[in-house]
Amino acid sequence: SVCVAYGDPHHKTFDGTAHDFQGTCRYTLTKDLGTGADFNVEVQEVPLPWLTSASVVREVYLEAYGHRIAIRQQKIEISENGEEIRSLPFSLADGRIQVQLSGLFVHIQTDLGVEVFYDGNHYAKVEVPSNYQNRVGGLCGNFNGNPDDDFTTPDGTVVSDVNSFGRSWLTSVATCPGGIVGPVGEPPSCPDDIRATAESAERCGLLKKPDGPFAACHGTVDPERFFDNCVFDMCARNGDVVGLCEDFETYADACVEAGVHSFFWRDHSLCRK
Template identity: 40%
Template sequence: MSHKLPVIVADGQLRAYQHGVNVLVQTDFGLTVSYDLLYHTRVSVPGSYYGRMCGLCGNYKGQQDDKFLLPDGRVAPDSASFGSAWQVQIPEASCTDKCAGNSCPVCKKERKDVFKEHNYCGLLTAPDGPFAACHGTVSPTVYFNNCLDDVCLGNGDAQVLCQSIHSYVTACQEATVTIQPWRSASFCPLTCPANSHYEICADLCITTCTGDIMDCPETCAEGCQCDEGFFFDGQDCVTLESCGCFERGRYYKVPPHLNPYTSQELG
């Protein structure tokens, strides 16, 4: 069963809500998962979990040399084997390996060089670019290399490029670093729904139909901001009169046939 955001379950122990273009899932013990619903996921845990983690995100020991450990403690021969080893069987769901070892596609260096330019992945590392202020706080190296691999294997696909850059934007904003505008009408434009507009620091958590029920994050997040006088209902920006209700941790939209404003428009 699907529900509109925000959602609060388990007596407040788990909550999910929109934060810019990402969705945040938070627990009462400090775990936060940020997901853009397409490409990139960030998982954060409090310092009390230092040295007590394992899996795809590493062991949280501050050591890069043990990040590819298999469940039995051995070092994985490659990233594909590492990912496969940590699969979890879920009823009615399947995860199929696309490649393994030498069968995985590799992008040639000559082709990668094309995507190192400023109008591609090079924007991430440009010393005079919109993310320069973040370089000293969040290293762009991993994001740059991932961008090169993904965009190269995607034959320069614009969506892959934009999502790769957005991944670094999210990391910088979560680190409370102010970045400069980087999207334009011709480069990675973000299409916003009616009654909203793009902002590099959008705030959907406060301007929601549910009111002040969430502990909104202090960090910034780019996304679509509702225009003045409109409120986010988990999907669109609507007038206050068109907002639904929030009951038992879940938000319910007003059915179209009961919404006087929608009915008037349809009539």
Template identity: 25%
Template sequence: NHVNSICSMWGNFHFKTFDGDVYQFPGTCEYNLVSDCQSLIRQFSVHVKRTEHSTGPNISRVSITINDIGVELTEKQVVVNGEKVTLPVHIAGILVEENTIYTRLYSKMGITVKWNKEDAVMVELDSKYSNRTCGLCGDFNGVPVYSEFIESGWKVGYAEFGNMHRVPNPTHACKDPSETDDEQNVENKCEKFQADCADLLKDEKWSSCSRVLNREPYIKACTNDICLRQPEDEDTNTSALCATLSEYSRQCSHAGGTPPSWRTANFCAVTCPYNMVHSESGSPCMDTCSHKDTNTLCEEHNIDGCFCPPGTVFDDISNTGCIPAEKCQCKHDRIYSTGEILRKDEEECICAEGNWICTSIPGPGLCTVEEGSHFTTFDGKEFTFHGDCKYVLSKVRDCKESRFIILGQIVPCFTHQTDTCLKSVVVLFNNDMKNALIIKADGTVQHNADVTLPYMTGEGEEALYLFSVF
């Protein structure tokens, strides 16, 4: 349960600070949501830009800076240090990834930013940043109200507090929300709607959430959503209430609770791609054909989103949606179906339900003699031997199809008597001592007489070729 290290913004201009204050600030400029304000050089910052849409305010851009890495998230793309990237991307201890609903940035510095690509952003910080932050998320000192909305004994209004954290941007013209509105009068006017929201969120089906999460901030947000709605704009009204219920459900799941399936086909419905199904609480680590044990190894908090039905995995090979694991294909140079075989130099692999099952294929052995004294066996053993005789390099006697003996003549070198040289190689086919094939150090070849390369034996089975080195 890391609720006390989370700041979030959602829906109809709602904000919840790290210290638990919930307020509304209807700004549509670019703002500092949270940044490290105690260091001479800021280690990180998260800026957000909100815009108005027909269904209510949305977040059009989230800009994150961590040390010298800048990441800009928009609905259609992700840009890192000015260059468009394809997700997932890893850079300097930062991971940016996405699923069907969220784009998520995680930094090893203890910073997580999650955006639903619409109206909601959540920032989670490591406790080491306590009492070190500034921005719309507050100072993270564990004390509500003070420092944010009461400073030096003076009350600071929500609009005044929000406007203080506007990020100057000469390329974007926007107007600060008025700081003269009577915010207390608005709260008093909306109080009559509080009972409806309390009945909604105190319902028994939300009991798991009330045990792990303070519901009062969300009752307050719900009250404002109902109070400030316009009768003629039903889409906006529903969207605002859905956003607050979604936020409560999202934070409940993150805190370890089990939110109910509160959505219906006609109320706050979510459409999922492929044949995926929506759930208020599921593992963000989705099993796929390529990685079937991802969920088992997952250490992340549950989230809301679109998931594969039980008994299926996501087909990340052909991108056909959720399929039974036994129908998974394999991929190498192309896509292979179950039962298809891939043959490589030293092994043969068969595709079986998305997994490669490989067996080794016996290949030709290699034995070498270098500089007349350095030997490497067929099994890779290396050794040095100096001799003055003919030695058996290799032979096969008990094979009916191919019998041979290969001899090497090693003698002291003419120029360096302490070294040995390979003077000749003798090959006996079918153990025929009278029909030896002799390869000499000067490059000449004899088979009962000198022969010219390339050369093929009379039986047409053995051939010799001349190469630049051998």
């Protein structure tokens, strides 16, 4: 199953629950709660520089086989000794951990079947095989097939408040700026004119446009949640289109993962590469 965290940040758990926990510290994204404690994935979330009421994933960590790998924006480190990985592919633990580039992502594969992806910007993804069902915890939920109890804290309590849930998976107060435990709070309400622009067919509305570049995917992956997240992000950025292509890319990635490949969204004038 797949869990993602992207944008300001939007999370989708292994069981499909969407939440927008706006933390500003380091949190457990997912970890093995079994006796072997096979793996642990953490994310460092930081406030957006232009909007203190939203945050973004800036670092991703994987612990497995006694190694700790940190993927940062500009570099990849083996954290237990501070050694920087300067060329990829790279392997650790007698080949049981493989680090490579996969498209825009740094991709860590383990022989546990656990895979971690990070684009060095805002998008983190974890894939966990079915043998870890009902034995993981973190911001990605408990992977038991029931989305209704995804907000489970480390002590096994199910809570309804996303902030209580998110804070419960804080790794250390020392990872919080100024020692202040987030979250940073709800973004301000979105002015009508900015919302209208964000929802237009030239902006986030392109995701839902019936004859748009993503139309071939609509029947496979519902664009509604991605559209809502895109509008949320544009509102959080006060209408700035910075990040718009990242939202498009996130939907495109979900489409490709679902087996839909025949669309050309990068023809959008803002997203040509």
